[in-house]
Amino acid sequence: MSDATGDLPLDPAAEDLEWYRVCSVGEIEDEEPFFDTVGGRSLMAVRQGARIAVFDDRCPHLGASMVGATVEDGQVECPLHGACFDASSGSVLDGPTTQDLVCHPMRVSDSAQVEVGLSRPDRTP
Structure with a gap:
């Protein structure tokens, strides 16, 4: 397995994560956010070409859902x-917040399934 770019090894800390299927790669339209609840977390997956990133479905500004967000030119805009x-990273670029989106480790399986790594309940600090 590899990360979404297919050329980087998974982080060694991935052993401490529980991996969940989010969707198949084909279910995420380019520049159209994909939303689902996985492992008890509301998530947003974003695809730009071959790159996929998975974030919490929550804007850090006021905690609002990102449903209705737009993706264009490498940016996700809160609605x-x-x-x-x-x-790609969730780093804040502009707007009323100074906090980044929460970005989760993800991987694409050999069968083209997008999987997200979430902290195991027994390992949460």
Whole structure:
């Protein structure tokens, strides 16, 4: 397995994660956020070409859902107040927040399934 770019090894800390299927690669439209609840977490997956990133479905500004977000030119824009984030890392680029989107480790399985790594309940600090 590899990360979404297919050329980087998985982080060694991945052993401490529980891996969940989010969707198949084909279910995520390019520049159209995909939303689902996985492992008890509401998530947003974003695809730009071959790159996929998985974030919490929550804008750090006021905690609003990102449903209705737009993805364009490498940026995700919150539908509530227009905060902009990097579509690969979740780093804040502009807007009323100074906090990044929570970005989760992810991988693509050999069968083209997008999987997200979430902290195991027994290992949460």
